[in-house]
Each structure stands twice: as C-alpha cells, then as structure tokens.
Amino acid sequence: MRKYKPIRMSATIFSNDSRVIFDDQAYVELNNLLANHRYSKLFLLVDQNTHQYCLRVFLGKLDKVHEFEIIEIPAGEAHKQIETCTQVWSAISELGGDRKSLLINLGGGVVTDLGGFVAATYMRGIEFINIPTSLLSMVDASVGGKTGVDLGALKNQVGVFTEPLMVLIDIEYLNSLPANELRSGLAEMLKHGLIRDKIYWDRLSEMDKLEPSALQELIYRSVEIKNQVIKEDPKESGLRKILNFGHTLGHAIESYFLEQPDKTTLLHGEAIAIGMVMESYLSVKLTGFPEETLEQIKAVFANYYPYQEISSKELDSIIELMRFDKKNNSGKVNFALLQDIAKPIWDINADNELINKALEYYKK
Numbered sequence: 509m510r511k512y513k514p515i516r517m518s519a520t521i522f523s524n525d526s527r528v529i530f531d532d533q534a535y536v537e538l539n540n541l542l543a544n545h546r547y548s549k550l551f552l553l554v555d556q557n558t559h560q561y562c563l564r565v566f567l568g569k570l571d572k573v574h575e576f577e578i579i580e581i582p583a584g585e586a587h588k589q590i591e592t593c594t595q596v597w598s599a600i601s602e603l604g605g606d607r608k609s610l611l612i613n614l615g616g617g618v619v620t621d622l623g624g625f626v627a628a629t630y631m632r633g634i635e636f637i638n639i640p641t642s643l644l645s646m647v648d649a650s651v652g653g654k655t656g657v658d659l660g661a662l663k664n665q666v667g668v669f670t671e672p673l674m675v676l677i678d679i680e681y682l683n684s685l686p687a688n689e690l691r692s693g694l695a696e697m698l699k700h701g702l703i704r705d706k707i708y709w710d711r712l713s714e715m716d717k718l719e720p721s722a723l724q725e726l727i728y729r730s731v732e733i734k735n736q737v738i739k740e741d742p743k744e745s746g747l748r749k750i751l752n753f754g755h756t757l758g759h760a761i762e763s764y765f766l767e768q769p770d771k772t773t774l775l776h777g778e779a780i781a782i783g784m785v786m787e788s789y790l791s792v793k794l795t796g797f798p799e800e801t802l803e804q805i806k807a808v809f810a811n812y813y814p815y816q817e818i819s820s821k822e823l824d825s826i827i828e829l830m831r832f833d834k835k836n837n838s839g840k841v842n843f844a845l846l847q848d849i850a851k852p853i854w855d856i857n858a859d860n861e862l863i864n865k866a867l868e869y870y871k872k
C-alpha cells in the first residue's frame with residue numbers, strides 16, 4: 509500500500525456563517541458558549557439511538573451541568589417528515605421555548621436536517637448547533653446549510669438554507685455507529701475524492717479497514733472539500749451541483765426502495781453508491797470519462813456495498829421519481845458527471861435509453 513502525506517488539519521473550518529470545529533477545541537468553545545449564554549432554555553434533540561449511545565458521551569464532555577430539555581424522535585429516514593417536526597415544535601412550545609432558546613441537534617443526518625429545519629422555522633428562527641454522530645452527517649450533512657424533511661417518499665422536498673451557530677465534530681461518537689452506517693458515510697467521502705481530489709480518492713480506495721480511529725483526518729479532508737465547493741456557490745447555481753454526483757439516480761433509488769414494502773430500505777450511502785457507478789457509466793458515454801477508471805470505480809464500490817437487484821421495470825419508476833428532483837427543471841433530468849477524476853461537469857442530460865444501459869452495466 510502507498511504511503512500518503514498526512515492531511516494538514518486545523519481545529520476549525522470556517523463555513524459561510526458557521527464554523528465546523530473538531531475534537532477538544534469544539535468542546536472548549538461549546539463550554540464557553542454555554543457558560544456565558546443568555547439562552548432562555550436549552551433543548552437537545554436526539555433520536556432513540558443517539559439518546560441511548562451518544563447522550564452520555566456528550567454530557568460527559570461538558571464541564572458543568574446544564575439543564576437540557578431532551579426531545580427524542582424515532583430513528584430513521586421514515587421519520588424525517590413534517591409530522592415529526594410538528595411534534596418537536598409542539599414539545600419546544602409546551603416546554604416554554606421562545607426566541608432566545610437554543611437547540612442542539614445530536615444525531616445523524618436525520619436529526620441535523622430535521623432539527624435545523626425546526627430551529628429555522630420555530631418562531632421564525634432560533635439558534636442551533638449541530639453535533640453530527642454518524643459518519644455521513646459528519647462529512648456531509650454537517651456543512652452547507654441545507655435543512656429540511658422529506659415529503660412522503662420525496663427526499664428533502666421541503667426545507668430551507670440556514671446555518672447552525674457551530675458544528676462540533678468528535679469521532680468518539682462513531683464508536684457506537686453500526687458498520688453498515690459507517691460504510692454509508694464512506695460513500696460520500698468517496699464522492700468527495702471523485703469530484704475534487706484524486707489523491708484522496710486513491711487513499712480511500714486503498715484503505716484496508718474502515719475503522720473510526722483511522723478516520724479523523726479523512727473526515728477533515730471531506731469537510732474541507734465540501735466547504736470549498738459550497739463557499740464558491742452557496743445556493744447551487746453552478747459549481748455546487750458537483751456534490752450531486754451519484755445523487756440524481758441515487759436519491760431516486762433511495763426513494764423507490766423506501767416506498768416499496770417488499771424492498772429492504774437502502775441506506776443513503778448504499779443508494780448513492782449505485783448512483784455513482786451508474787453515473788460514472790453515463791460519464792463514459794457522454795463526457796469522455798476513461799473506461800478503465802469506470803471499471804476501477806465499480807470494483808471499489810462493489811468491495812464495500814452489497815449488490816442490489818433492480819429490474820428495468822423498476823428503473824422506469826425510478827426515472828419517474830427523478831422528475832421530482834429539485835435539481836431538475838422543465839421536465840429534463842440533469843446530471844453532474846465526471847470528465848475524469850476531479851474534473852466534474854454539470855447540467856448534462858441523459859436519455860432513458862442510456863440510463864437503462866447504465867443499469868445494465870451496474871448489474872453486469
């Protein structure tokens with residue numbers, strides 16, 4: 509295995525109006541904020557798993573006992589819905605939350621997306637802090653200011669751009685994260701390599717084990733890459749679209765699996781892994797992406813993610829779902845593709861016949 513130069517880390521990455529702070533420094537800042545705060549109430553949003561596994565870790569890092577009102581939601585994407593927001597808004601309201609309250613979201617992407625949206629809309633906006641506890645939420649959902657919920661099976665259909673006061677990243681939370689969830693987060697990291705940094709992609713693809721303790725500087729690099737992209741294009745009018753690589757198909761596949769009772773629910777990373785293989789195929793056909801690199805990408809993803817059976821009839825429904833994707837307009841499906849690793853290109857149309865061929869390639 510090749511030796512890679514260590515990634516240069518500092519404690520904080522500045523991201524639009526918010527800051528992503530790592531490890532001990534993050535708790536120093538949080539402790540200072542809580543010590544000096546003038547919040548009327550402190551709310552802590554968890555799901556049932558982060559309540560069980562992460563809350564104790566979090567409270568143990570605080571140097572003073574604070575009175576938190578803990579609000580728990582059920583775990584999982586199926587609960588990232590407006591009904592859950594209603595319950596959280598009501599709980600905050602009944603517990604006396606006002607405009608001077610603070611909400612801390614301790615959880616994976618579901619908790620940070622939903623909690624961010626609840627905070628942005630409760631009394632027209634209260635301050636909030638994200639403490640991502642899954643790998644996916646650390647490397648992806650933690651930066652960029654996107655919050656929101658699904659509308660039925662339609663992913664992230666309702667939401668707002670809003671920035672947390674700070675994002676606190678501590679890999680200790682990953683110790684209790686199930687292995688398949690860890691792999692799900694890795695998919696976004698692999699995407700960051702593919703769209704922006706070939707050395708990072710090589711490093712991730714050559715990793716022999718996925719262990720939380722080995723991930724610290726890699727998480728940092730992913731946050732850095734995502735942050736560079738969103739800083740240049742915060743509202744997704746151009747460059748930011750490269751973050752959707754693998755997601756146009758991936759989101760539709762995720763939604764389709766979510767609404768089929770006979771299908772297992774696919775994790776976000778598992779769905780976008782399929783999306784990335786298929787969209788790499790589209791890249792070969794539409795943008796001159798090298799065929800041998802496509803084979804390498806397919807092999808790397810096959811190594812981490814179980815094969816999922818998708819029939820061509822099911823693909824018709826998936827293509828139908830892509831029409832609802834927010835990134836599409838005038839009924840056309842737009843893809844962010846690659847001309848090579850770290851050479852993305854966006855707003856590329858693919859017809860249904862080619863998408864079918866991409867599925868055939870995935871299945872081969």
Ligand SMILES: NC(=O)c1ccc[n+]([C@@H]2O[C@H](COP(=O)([O-])OP(=O)(O)OC[C@H]3O[C@@H](n4cnc5c(N)ncnc54)[C@H](O)[C@@H]3O)[C@@H](O)[C@H]2O)c1
Pocket residue numbers: 555556557558561562583584585588615616617618619621641642643644645648649650651652653654655663664681682683684685686689692776
């Ligand atoms: N806002 C954004 O920019 C952005 C980016 C990417 C993904 N997302 C969203 O993030 C969501 C996916 O995030 P996710 O994969 O974190 O999902 P998730 O929040 O459902 O977490 C996955 C599972 O892991 C559990 N979990 C989380 N941390 C844990 C820990 N430390 N120990 C034990 N269990 C733990 C959760 O309870 C859940 O069961 C999707 O809804 C996706 O749309 C948002």
